[in-house]
Amino acid sequence: MIKDIVLNLSAKKSGSRAIEYAVSMASTLEAHIAGIAFVYDPFDLVSHLGYIATDVVQEQWRDYKAEAQAALDRFSQLASRAGVSAEPMMLRASFASVGDRFGEIARRFDLSVVDQVNSESNTTEGAIIEGALFDSGRPVIIVPYVHRAPLKLDRVMISWDGSRPATRAIADSMPLLKRAEHVEVVIVGNERGKQDEVEGADIGRHLARHGLNIGVQRISHDKIDIADALLSHAADSNADLIVMGGYGHSRLREFVLGGVTQSTLHSMTAPVLMSH
DSSP: OOOEEEEEOOOSTTOOSHHHHHHHHHHHHTOEEEEEEEEEOTHHHHHHHOOOOHHHHHHHHHHHHHHHHHHHHHHHHHHHHHTOOEEEEEEEEOTTTHHHHHHHHHTTSSEEEEEOOSSTTOHHHHHHHHHHHHHSSSOEEEEOTTOOOOOOOSEEEEEOOSOHHHHHHHHHHHHHHTTOSEEEEEEEOSSOOTTHHHHHHHHHHHHHTTTOOEEEEEEOOTTSOHHHHHHHHHHHTTOSEEEEEOOEEEETTEEEEOHHHHHHHHHOOSOEEEEO
16 A cells, blocks of 8 residues: 655756646545655855855855745645645755655655656756665656656556566555556567566466456567667557666665666656666
8 A cells, every 4th residue: 555655846946747746646545745845055065166155155045945945835735735635844955965865764655756857967856766766665656857647547567577676666566556447567578488478477467366457568679778668668558657677776875777777767758666
């Protein structure tokens, strides 16, 4: 069961695209939702850029707080309109520690929801995604910045490769899978091996025992990479949610994303639930 959700509120003028999605999910699941807006320490700028006048630092601090408050206000309004139990939170953090901080907070919730990084230069939101994925022990849903719709579960696509992260993602997404009208297990490969379809059928039978409407599909990636093949199939099949394992590892607290994970996060057009 998913009874509480934590949402990272992107404290920037363009606002978070994930708010509507997360609030609609909380409404559907009758779950509590906490919205967190981080106010970043402007003194980080001093350490990176050298001396900055005090009035400039204070003005930056006021701007950060104002953006965070605007995000919290929008979150509270949408949650109130949807009639869900909501908890707005403004927290102070440094640019360097915010990923770890969000990952630690997410451990106390069933699920976290975050925005896709809109720019490769936005290392802060990237750190929050990696903290949620690798450091929380919980599943995370990443909402594309082009996404506008609320939670929809007509068609859910599972990326299955038989790995531990993929297995964990399926288990973590079960409360959502049980609400889906159709669940498609997708296996990517160039050669049709003797065992591949058996493995896909096995996981299909496992999910069918949970009462899910299951289909198993093998696709070839030929001259394109695996992530592109998965995302192309998701678009062709009108998938509302993609479920997949999140791959990578940590070296001295610096997270390193796997190739398929990185490519998916960069090019996704549907919400993606990942677990590690």
